[in-house]
Amino acid sequence: MKVVAINSSPKAENGHTAQILNPFLDGMRDAGADVELFYTKQLEIEPCCGLFNCFMVTPGTCTQMDDMQTLVPKLRDADVWVLATPVHLDGVSGPMKNFIDRLLPLIDPRLEMRDGHARHVLRPGHKWAKVLLVSTCGLSEMDNFGPLIMHLEAACRNLGKGFAGAVLRPQSSGMLDTSDGKLDDIFAAAREAGRQFMRDGKMSADTLAAVAREILTNDAFLANANLYLDMFLEQIGEPKAAKAPTFGTLTFP
Numbered sequence: 001m002k003v004v005a006i007n008s009s010p011k012a013e014n015g016h017t018a019q020i021l022n023p024f025l026d027g028m029r030d031a032g033a034d035v036e037l038f039y040t041k042q043l044e045i046e047p048c049c050g051l052f053n054c055f056m057v058t059p060g061t062c063t064q065m066d067d068m069q070t071l072v073p074k075l076r077d078a079d080v081w082v083l084a085t086p087v088h089l090d091g092v093s094g095p096m097k098n099f100i101d102r103l104l105p106l107i108d109p110r111l112e113m114r115d116g117h118a119r120h121v122l123r124p125g126h127k128w129a130k131v132l133l134v135s136t137c138g139l140s141e142m143d144n145f146g147p148l149i150m151h152l153e154a155a156c157r158n159l160g161k162g163f164a165g166a167v168l169r170p171q172s173s174g175m176l177d178t179s180d181g182k183l184d185d186i187f188a189a190a191r192e193a194g195r196q197f198m199r200d201g202k203m204s205a206d207t208l209a210a211v212a213r214e215i216l217t218n219d220a221f222l223a224n225a226n227l228y229l230d231m232f233l234e235q236i237g238e239p240k241a242a243k244a245p246t247f248g249t250l251t252f253p
Helices: 017-030 067-079 094-101 141-159 184-200 205-211 218-236
Strands: 002-007 033-037 080-087 105-114 117-122 129-135 164-169
Touching: 002 017, 002 067, 017 033, 017 080, 017 164, 017 184, 033 218, 067 094, 080 094, 117 141, 129 141, 141 164, 164 205, 184 205
Parallel strands: 002 033, 002 080, 080 129, 129 164
Antiparallel strands: 105 117
16 A cells, blocks of 8 residues: 655654654554655745636646655655644644645536535546545643644545544643654554554544653643743853753753
8 A cells, every 4th residue: 555645844853743743654654554755845836826827828737846846746646645843823834734735636616516616627547535634733731733633524525535634732831852762653653653654544531542642741841842932042141030050951741
């Protein structure tokens, strides 16, 4: 089974999104999937220019010559898309939004009724793929992922794809230090989620809860987040709320 994964974190392989995405993809590979991973930071993907050339002038092909020319054929042939993004102001990252907008060549300008709703006709020649979301958020509450999930579910309906679930990791700022092994169970759960999806076509609620399990209480999370900010402000010589120690003493139990 072919899987195409897109990591749109601005920190690419060094970000918190990669900390969850990579073991998830490893789990898919464990179960026999053929996985290709791309980082938007390493690609040239221009914003959609809104001219609808892919509808009228060169049907099914965008006239912008950038790395979407390589990605679109791979996506057409994939069984599963894994879209990975941090939460940026209640939605996907900017590069992920550009990527999604540039999927317009996959659909036809003609309209049809699907499931009681007017939708664009799907162009022939591409597989019906399942779409998975992997996302991280620096804040604690799971509802911070809500607008992002709604957006991807809607995009999948318009693209004729099946939204198949989300692997979500709140409090990602608590994953700064992984050297003591206290977060290994989270990464193991992400890997198990990948295995489960390839094996069963779904991920268990218990496994997803293990990926999202609490690292810090809300009080501790707020205190540590503000402490980190104070330390940064101290480094750049800005006023801060309270005296903070040096960076090396900050820990996340």
